[in-house]
Amino acid sequence: MLVWLRYLLLILPALGTAYFIPLPELGWLTFCVLLLLVWAQARRSWLPEHMRGMASLIETLAIVWLGRTYGGLLFLCHLSGMVASSRDGHEPLRLPQLAFHLVALNATLYGHTDLQLTLVANLCALTIGGLLLRLSDAGRQTRDLEQVYDQLRHKAYELDAARNRLLEYAGRVEQLAQAEERTRIARDIHDDLGHKLIRSKMMLEAAIRLMPDRQAEALKLTGQVRDHLTESMDTLRHTVRRLKPADEELHSFSIRRLIDSLAADRGLAVSHHISGLPRPIYPSLEIILYRNAQEAVTNAIRHGGATEIDLHLHYDNERVVMTVSNNGKLPDLANLRKGLGLSGMEERVRLVGGELTFGGEHPFRIITILPLSQEGSLH
Structure with missing residues (x-):
């Protein structure tokens, strides 16, 4: 919308001025206005940002010359320059820029119009300038909010990724703890209970072979097997007791x-x-x-x-x-x-x-x- 307003504020004052100038001068005025339109397009699209300040100065001086040469409503073209200044770069329209355009406006009107028109023109320029200042500030605040929103969204993504990594890590820690506990239980059963059971089995087989001829020795071996099985049961109870957490921890x-x-x-x-x-x-x-x-x-x-x-x-x-x-x-x-x-x-x-x-x-x-x-x- 500001782009269209920028061009209209160059075209409409020129059309209004065309009714007040002689026909032979109309062609030269049209040529100058077309050059202004081409310059406005170049300033918006082609010129690098660091050259836009100089471009604004050249355009303003050109409008002052046109206004003092042809008079009419060409002083309103300064409003187009104010709109362009509010769009140049990433900074909003500043008070020094607004003051510069007001000085150029009054330089264009000086000696050509009465005091009443000068006051109306200045009031119109101040009103539009104030609106552009507020609009520029609102745009800057919007860009700041968008930047903060992007940063917050990026942080939210980082937190979500960190939470997922933490959950994955917690799951792996739980699996490792379970694996270590199973390994410890297997080692206890193999190293202690397993050896006692194997020894008891071997002694019982020996007792079976001695039973027909040497019953006393076979009976003695059977008693030892009983003692070993008793120790194995005590070992099994101790292992199970170690697996069970304390009651206060369990509940x-x-x-x-x-x-x-x-x-x-x-x-x-x-x-x-x-x-x-x-x-x-x-x-x-x-x-x-x-x-x-x-x-x-x-x-x-x-x-x-x-x-x-x-x-x-x-x-x-x-x-x-x-x-x-x-x-x-x-x-x-x-x-x-x-x-x-x-x-x-x-x-x-x-x-x-x-x-x-x-x-x-x-x-x-x-x-x-x-x-x-x-x-x-x-x-």
Whole structure:
């Protein structure tokens, strides 16, 4: 739009001036205006940016000469120069540039028109100049915002890539830990229990061969085999005991433990139901269920004034669904703002490929859905 305005502010004043000059001079005026149009196109498209200041000076001097030579409305061509200055380069129109065009405008009008026309022309130039200043500032701010948006989007891509790398690394660390644990168990069984069992087998075979002729020695070997088997059983118990974590570690993220602590500390009426086919799940999923249940109960007490909490866990073939409902005051879902708690719940669920929903009529429910497949747990 500014490009068309730029050309119109050169063409229309020339057409208006054509009515006030003699016919023999019309051809020369037309030629000069066409040169101005070609210069304007060259200034916009062909000249390098560092030469546009000089081009603006040459164009302004040419308009001053035309205006003082032919008079009429050619002084309005200075408005075209103001529009061009607002488009040159990446910097907005500055006050010194606006002052320069105003001086050139008054130089063109000096001695040719009355004071009233000069005042009107200056007022028009100031108005258009002010609008161009605001438009240039708005364009600069828009470019700054676009640059900031591009930087934020780039940072978001970097964070997303870092999160994916972290998840991949966490999965590999878990796999390595499991492999190391399996190796340790295999070494313990092979080096200790395996050797004892092989020795017991060899002694038992020797006892079988001695049984017909040397029963006393065979009986003695059988007793030794019994002792070795007893030691092997003790070794097996010790190995299994080492595999089992401590009770406080095993139940550190237990839903049952959370419910008991809440009921004891706050005097809540908390109910707990399980349906489907319960089975062991990944520790990472247990932590998510524990944290989400903890946050849901805390929000129900703090914001809803709940006195009764119902927690329902349902297991099916591919997922586990935890529903936490309460009898507290229903929130205004239309104006609900997600704080750190709710945002944290959504982020934890999204990291493992799950889903979080909330709402419904009384009672208010928060539903956490987590996949049980290995692919979903490492999503």
